[in-house]
Amino acid sequence: xxxxxxxxxxxxxxxxxxxxxxxxxxxxxxxxxxxxxxxxxxxxxxxxxxxxxxxxxxxxxxxxxxxxxxxxxxxxxxxxxxxxxxxxxxxxxxxxxxxxxxxxxxxxxxxxxxxxxxxxxxxxxxxxxxxxxxxxxxxxxxxxxxxxxxxxxxxxxxxxxxxxxxxxxxxxxxxxxxxxxxxxxxxxxxxxxxxxxxxxxxxxxxxxxxxxxxxxxxxxxxxxxxxxxxxxxxxxxxxxxxxxxxxxxxxxxxxxxxxxxxxxxxxxxxxxxxxxxxxxxxxxxxxxxxxxxxxxxxxxxxxxxxxxxxxxxxxxxxxxxxxxxxxxxxxxxxxxxxxxxxxxxxxxxxxxxxxxxxxxxxxxxxxxxxxxxxxxxxxxx
Numbered sequence: 488x489x490x491x492x493x494x495x496x497x498x499x500x501x502x503x504x505x506x507x508x509x510x511x512x513x514x515x516x517x518x519x520x521x522x523x524x525x526x527x528x529x530x531x532x533x534x535x536x537x538x539x540x541x542x543x544x545x546x547x548x549x550x551x552x553x554x555x556x557x558x559x560x561x562x563x564x565x566x567x568x569x570x571x572x573x574x575x576x577x578x579x580x581x582x583x584x585x586x587x588x589x590x591x592x593x594x595x596x597x598x599x600x601x602x603x604x605x606x607x608x609x610x611x612x613x614x615x616x617x618x619x620x621x622x623x624x625x626x627x628x629x630x631x632x633x634x635x636x637x638x639x640x641x642x643x644x645x646x647x648x649x650x651x652x653x654x655x656x657x658x659x660x661x662x663x664x665x666x667x668x669x670x671x672x673x674x675x676x677x678x679x680x681x682x683x684x685x686x687x688x689x690x691x692x693x694x695x696x697x698x699x700x701x702x703x704x705x706x707x708x709x710x711x712x713x714x715x716x717x718x719x720x721x722x723x724x725x726x727x728x729x730x731x732x733x734x735x736x737x738x739x740x741x742x743x744x745x746x747x748x749x750x751x752x753x754x755x756x757x758x759x760x761x762x763x764x765x766x767x768x769x770x771x772x773x774x775x776x777x778x779x780x781x782x783x784x785x786x787x788x789x790x791x792x793x794x795x796x797x798x799x800x801x802x803x804x805x806x807x808x809x810x811x812x813x814x815x816x817x818x819x820x821x822x823x824x825x826x827x828x829x830x831x832x833x834x835x836x837x838x839x840x841x842x843x844x845x846x847x848x849x850x851x852x853x854x855x856x857x858x859x860x861x862x863x864x865x866x867x868x
Contacts, residue, residue, distance in 0.1 A: 492755075500681055518547075519865070523537060524859065550565075559593050561786050584603075617728065617743060618784040628710050630708070631714045632748050639660045639704050640704045642658055644658040654678070671704055677689065677691075684737055686732075700723075712839075720833055723753065723754050749766040760835035771786065771787055804822035822858070826844065826852075
């Protein structure tokens with residue numbers, strides 16, 4: 488009888504441990520992306536290079552959850568970005584520069600996350616735009632963060648459950664400056680509504696980089712000459728970016744349109760970049776699922792800037808994706824950009840001719856035109 492009782496106790500204990508283990512998990516995941524890229528003009532010359540992470544970012548990460556009972560669970564994510572060709576860290580050399588957060592979640596109440604993370608416009612708006620096909624389909628210089636060039640430190644983000652197809656997110660980032668609670672802060676709100684094949688989303692992000700050297704909770708955006716103050720020159724000021732997008736899926740077709748308004752306000756006036764520069768962007772794309780393994784896509788982006796400088800950028804991009812398996816994809820992308828007007832010099836002290844710029848892939852052309860061709864592969868684990 489004692490042996491039977493002991494056996495029953497051991498079986499119950501092992502069963503409870505197994506159930507607890509099933510309710511908690513830690514997952515290792517990642518993506519590897521590499522391509523051969525050709526640019527007809529980068530600065531003053533053509534360029535052929537290995538270029539990784541432009542179809543899907545090179546990254547690995549850990550994410551997990553633990554059941555706490557009562558419908559609650561602890562959640563976390565640590566995500567590292569790196570350069571596949573050099574092995575160096577991305578996002579300014581951060582160990583987990585893409586994401587680093589911890590939080591609590593409940594299916595009925597939503598989730599709250601704290602740490603370094605994407606803002607709500609990236610979570611809810613960007614996925615229904617053409618950026619998911621490649622940065623070549625995104626905004627020149629990524630001045631509106633459509634290609635999620637920046638993340639936000641010290642942030643608190645709430646994600647709601649889905650109510651009849653509607654979901655929303657709220658985020659606020661603490662600047663951490665003694666005596667000035669609003670300095671270096673970032674705030675953002677976005678909402679997504681989905682019904683059948685239709686998705687509608689809108690939101691904004693407001694980021695203050697008002698520290699002496701442009702410090703702020705949101706990363707600097709310094710991609711190419713479209714961006715006011717790029718390279719080694721930090722932007723000191725604020726960015727207010729408003730976005731809206733719509734997507735419709737019918738059969739094998741996916742169509743979307745988007746609009747954004749990005750206002751870059753300098754707090755330290757330079758000779759030329761001495762007042763708010765506004766970027767208005769309209770874009771559309773169409774994708775066709777030719778077969779379960781083949782996707783064809785084409786897109787058009789129009790961006791205009793106004794303020795101390797004035798320019799227009801028109802970009803046409805097309806691509807194809809061929810899935811070798813669930814995890815591995817071959818892709819080919821071609822894009823053409825034409826610029827007209829003027830932009831700022833790198834130090835913000837003079838006005839120069841605007842150069843053709845395909846997304847935020849490389850430096851701008853020294854001429855009004857830029858052509859990009861890429862052939863690559865990506866795999867997930």
